[in-house]
Amino acid sequence: MALLTLRNIGLAFGGPPLFNGIDLQIEPGDRLCLLGRNGTGKSTLLKLVSGELGPEQGEVVRQQGLRVALVSQEVPPGVGGSVFDVVASGMGNAAELLAEYHHVAHKLALEGGSELLQRLENLQHELEATGGWHLHQAVNQVLDRLQLDADADFFSLSGGTKRRALLARALVAEPDILVLDEPTNHLDIETILWLEEFLLRQVKTLLFVTHDRAFARKLANRVAELDRGRLYAFSCGYDAFVERREELLAAEVTRQALFDKKLAQEEAWVRQGIKARRTRNEGRVRALKKMREEHRQRRERLGTARIQLQEAERSGGLVAEAQGISFSYEGRPIIKDFSTTIMRGDRIGIIGPNGSGKTTLLRLLLGELEPQAGQIKLGSRREVLYFDQMREQLDLNKSVQDNVGEGNDTLIINGVSRHIIGYLQDFLFSPERARSPVSILSGGERNRLLLAKLFTKPSNVLVMDEPTNDLDVETLDLLEELLLDYSGTLLLVSHDRDFLNNVVTSTLAVGKNGQVREFVGGYDDWLRQTGDEEAAVKVQSQPAQEKIRPQKERARKLSFKEERELESLPDTIARLEQEQEKLHTTLGDPDFYKSAGAEIAAINARLESLELELAEAYRRWEELDSLKG
Template identity: 55%
Template sequence: MPLMTLNAVDYSVGGPLLLDGVELSIERGERIALIGRNGAGKSTLMRLIDGELKPDDGEIRREQGVRVTRLEQEVPAGADGSIFDVVAGGLGEAGAALAEYHRLLHAEDYDALAEVQSRIEALDGWRIDQRVTEVLERLQLDGDAAFTRLSGGMKRRVLLARAVVSAPDILLLDEPTNHLDIAAIDWLEGFLKQWPGAIVFVTHDRRFLRSLATRIIEIDRGKLTSWPGDWDNYVRRREERLNAEAQEQARFDKLLAQEEAWIRQGIKARRTRDEGRVRRLKAMRVERAQRRDLTGNVRMAAASAGNSGKKVVELKDISFGFGDCALIRDFSTTIFRGDRVGLIGANGTGKTTLLKLLLGELQPQTGEVRSGTQLQIAYFDQYRATLREDWNALENVAEGQDFVEINGTRKHAIGYLQDFLFTPERARAPITRLSGGERNRLLLAKLFAQPSNLLVMDEPTNDLDVETLELLEELLADYPGTLLLVSHDRDFLDNVVTSTLVMEGEGHVGEYIGGYEDWLRQRPQPGEALPATTLAPKSAASAVQAASTPAAAEAPVVAKRKLSYKDQRELEQLPARIDALETEIATMTGEMADAGFYQREPSAIAAHGQALQQAQDALDAAYLRWTELDA
């Protein structure tokens, strides 16, 4: 028997029904992933299941005694005190009494303990106290620690404990991986796979979804469709369904156009024997008016600046820490133009610190940071601090202007925001009314309106729907500048970056070719000594070449070997050769900018272009060789 059944449920927030005739049953042991565009109604459906909202029409039936708990996206207001207080707060009156008892016990206020003990015994609270203690142990939480001093990821873990402590039959999770690091996400997957009840969850993390879901429920234009928990099969079948729908709509629209042309013929269409055809046309008009078109995709384009220098940033033997805690110790690397570098590490291990060192916002305690030339930086902040709360979406992007300029093309600010799925009304709405997904899209719109050749993105995937996430992947893959990316989305890292910097603990920063999966293959195994230095190629070109070599993809990082005399001489001569080639390329490029250059013979112009390409290839080869020898 289903734990819960929704029959013909409607729900509206104005305009077309957000949920239209929804049918859904939830069985014990199921792990249901809710999929849909931002604003499609996923969170609303969860609130209906939770009982926080009531349907406009239809029926929601629960099996007798079924308990439902929901983990929300945001930290609830008033969540403070110790971790024990917050977790016990999910148990109603008994939980509140237990939290008070623990506070009094720590304060050694023994006079007040007796009255609280009596209340706890009356509520069967000691059994509940044992349950809270067990949950804290399973989730590796210190009940005495102050909740407000925790990181975002640890707060999510505490709120998960608060949700599961009541042992609900249906556990609702809204973006449970937000602000969790990769290790915590792996742990959460294992924890939820052992959950005996039903789970309904919303996530943007495709790997988390693949690992956990036993069924996929898609919300599209108010309707629910159910698919087995196979993400790749869902994507393929959904594409087939949308293609069939598009063909059917095109056939319908063609027939409607023909009938509209016929009715305009006048008296011929009003003959008695054609009244049935007129009635069918009226019915077709109603059907077309009621059609809900598929939500369009975001149209992204990043405003690019001129090229930066070949070297974007160079770190030499830098160290940084706080007190006795070394976050980064004796780390050296060079990031070249065009590299796409991912930063991986547990929360609190120094990813943001390393990012600030790379950008020059922090100075190392020892060592040297050299920034490249002609850098124009655009920064995506995971906490959205660059969005002004007292401005609407339009003001945040346009900053008082009517137009934005993207790669030489002027676009009206309203039209530009429509590319990011903001209607004119939403563009002028207070930013406080925007959902998490809308805020992320707005931050992307603001970011990509800035000309840049160095794009820095700190957790850009939170709250984005899968379609927008995949479009962002495509844009970043084609971005002509340099990318620094902090993300805990494993698929996103694999699809975007060419190399990774990994915070491995005790101040060591590892450098690896490729994305997350490549790091898993290359990283030192437990008990294996960390490499004395890193061997991952620094440039995008060298990363691609190395990744295409089977030995490079499979072999662990090894220590530097001693160079032969010939190699040492070559390494010493390479900087001068690189300088000469860059000077030659600059001279040849300057000649092409001269007004009379294209008045030459076509053969001379072609020869000049060929020579320029050869010089560029030689420069790339020199940088690659220098990187290999220096490693």
């Protein structure tokens, strides 16, 4: 039985429909990734699921006693106190009692005293009487699991640690559905990897919005996309969804082209005059009116941003050279004895845990910060643009137009005069949105605005500190293409593994104690090279007999039965994949959900079984094929 069902949901907020009759079911075990362009209503849909909002049309059917916990993008107003207070607040009515018990126990440990001891005993009795003692243990277990300091002040935490505390608050409520809105924002790669494994092990049913393609690929077993007020759900992983969505969009373009051709023919016919007014043609005229209305109500897919970079004259061949540089802060080494040479055209990724010194390394390489040891040599004719992840270059009180134009109505872009409104439309800001204050923009819109502001100026060195936060997948793809075509030098700090893989040609990994190491390639290349190093160390420490054992295993011959099994496996895999594709096609049809009923659960169950059967078939095929070789 579905945990939650959305039926014919409509929502408009007084303007064009945000949702136009959407349907969705969330079953136990679903890990549903919700995708869509910026502004299509993803966060609003999450609030509908969590109960924070109600629909203007349709109904939300919840299983009796259903518990849903939402972790939003931004820290909710009014959240404060110690980490324990914040996490315990997820317990509802027991939160105040739990918080007081924790604070009294902490104060007693520091100061002692009979009054505190008596108060602690009274609180313990109250907790036992209300069942709150079990809840206190649950809070402590979640704090330990998420490696949080219970007594730390919430306001003093980094953005990533705040997100972890809010996740802990959601988890202590033991929700039936955990809802996450952009959970990887402001997290470093190490924490994202931890979060992926944690969610896979500890959370059964999950609904999440993300721009991180690797995160979606790892977690999702279902994908839904919001597009022009409708919701399209697919029972498949992220990569399969991308392929099927492209097929559906291509089919839509073909259908609309045929429709428009037919409409043009009918319009030409009706303009012939008297023949269209004859009685026997009234039906054709009515059909034409219906086609006109259908065309008028058509919601076109959101356009693609037309982002352009202005390139300055080429910099010198040398951009920056570091020789044995070091930098410490309050006695803690941030960068230690690091040397590198950056040449014109290099595309360098910088990775490392939050607080490890990535931004400090950037500032050293740009000459904005003097090293405390070693030397920095800067190249000539550098024109630097800096994308700041905190978006401090934006004035929230000014309009979008004023932030970019700085009081001017026109801009010179690649030698051509452009009106500011037209330029902003290239970045998907409508004229109305261009006149709005920046304070009302979403996170993705603010990132696009910062790109628009920066790209009004020419550059030959582009520095981007976490540029991918909140950007939708289409804009990410476009930005990747733009950076690949950029002939200048790129320094990129990012936690987006796919973005790094697709854009950079070398990687600087900032580690503990100020160590910085340089690797060829992107994130996966760094991962493979560090893995190879660890594997080499393990092999060198193994006895000689253990080292040669795999060669002996590979030398074994296939039995007659195994040879027949190997021959039959390709046909088995093809049959399973055909069945899987047929079921995906069924679930991808919106009309199917209008009358499917219990059949939906049966198909989802069969798909899960097929995934396991396919995985086992591929594993067995690889095993037998390696023995054959």
